[in-house]
Amino acid sequence: MIRLIALALALGAAADAAASTAADAAVSAAAPAVCNHRPAAALARLREALAHGRFVAYQPTSLQVTNGRVTAADPASIRADLAVLRPRFDSLVTYDALHGAE
Structure with a gap:
């Protein structure tokens, strides 16, 4: 359970970082992303599992x-x-x- 909680916290931090990075990327012309990693979606699945699993x-x-x-x-x-x-x-x-x- 401790690993799941730590993962949830890490994914939450990653989602927050991704949101601020996305805002920064919109302003600057950075190289296109290589992969489509969506930490917010992963966090939503984890929260659902923790709530109802x-x-x-x-x-x-x-x-x-x-x-x-x-x-x-x-x-x-x-x-x-x-x-x-x-x-x-x-x-x-x-x-x-x-x-x-x-």
Whole structure:
């Protein structure tokens, strides 16, 4: 959840920066944009997910740490976990992106 909140704050700041940059760009003749990145649209989707999403904290069941030794999660197990979770949840909160938990 902390990562999602941090992402929301970062996207909000990016949207504010994009708005002021757009105003500056209208005044000056800058090079055309290479991509069509719309942080405001991404922020709107994130806000919608935070307001109405059904969240679950998730760690792969096949990820094991025994005596400090990590057994990485395998993709097939992660797919099976997500298939079980999907009917009841539409948003995941992960706490780690190491050792195969990504």
